[in-house]
Amino acid sequence: MKAFGILLMLYVGAYQATIAQDVMGVWQMNSPDNGQPLYAVKLYKNKSGTIFGRVIKALDPAHKDDVCEKCPEKFNGFGVKNQKIVGMLIMRDLKKEGQRYTGGRLYSPKRGMKIRCYIQLVESNKLKIRGFMGSRYLGRTMYWTRIE
Numbered sequence: 311m312k313a314f315g316i317l318l319m320l321y322v323g324a325y326q327a328t329i330a331q332d333v334m335g336v337w338q339m340n341s342p343d344n345g346q347p348l349y350a351v352k353l354y355k356n357k358s359g360t361i362f363g364r365v366i367k368a369l370d371p372a373h374k375d376d377v378c379e380k381c382p383e384k385f386n387g388f389g390v391k392n393q394k395i396v397g398m399l400i401m402r403d404l405k406k407e408g409q410r411y412t413g414g415r416l417y418s419p420k421r422g423m424k425i426r427c428y429i430q431l432v433e434s435n436k437l438k439i440r441g442f443m444g445s446r447y448l449g450r451t452m453y454w455t456r457i458e
Contacts, residue, residue, distance in 0.1 A: 333361065333411060333431050337454035338369060348373060350457055351400065353429075361411050361429070363401030380422025388417035388424065395419050404429060416441045425449070 334353050341348045347369040353361055368374035374396060381389045389398045404414035409430060416427035416439065427441045435456035442449025 333429060333437060335456055336366065336458040337363075337437055338457050339365075339454055340452070341370075342450075342452065346370060349395070351454070353401070359406065361401070361404035361414065362399060364399050365396050368396055376419075378419040378422070381419060382422070386424065387415070389419065401427065401429075 334355060337351050337353060338347050339349045339351050340346060349365045350367040350369055351363045352366045353363045355361055368376070376395045377392045378389045378395055378398065379392065381391045381393060383391050387402065388400065389395075398417075398419060400417045400419065402415050404411035404427070407413070410428050411430070412428040414427050414429070415424055417424050418441075425441045425443050427439060428446075429440075430438045432438045432453075437454045437456070439452045439454060440446065440449055441452070
């Protein structure tokens with residue numbers, strides 16, 4: 311019985327450590343078209359605890375000089391037409407709500423679309439990103455892998 315109690319405590323402790331892990335860090339974003347590594351995105355907090363995400367590196371050399379052709383002419387909170395994608399802000403305004411960060415916006419430079427999103431750490435090195443327009447049930451889910 312003692313062994314069971316110890317195993318249970320270790321399991322609960324390991325589970326809580328995984329949940330407590332922070333989403334901050336560098337994440338691998340894969341291409342939605344073919345699943346290949348595309349960009350490294352750094353998630354960070356500002357002073358008020360709001361999460362932002364910025365593309366810091368192209369993981370596929372063929373995309374290192376990509377520009378946002380579908381971005382608007384005027385700044386929309388993410389980027390402007392023909393801005394390099396590396397260095398561009400693609401996620402903003404996420405606030406912690408339970409185990410998720412919600413209320414944010416995600417920008418797709420490829421499509422030129424700004425959509426609502428939430429993110430959630432599902433494993434210590436796996437991040438779920440749910441992007442949607444309107445209802446959370448009408449959207450798309452991506453998973454990013456932690457690099458750092």
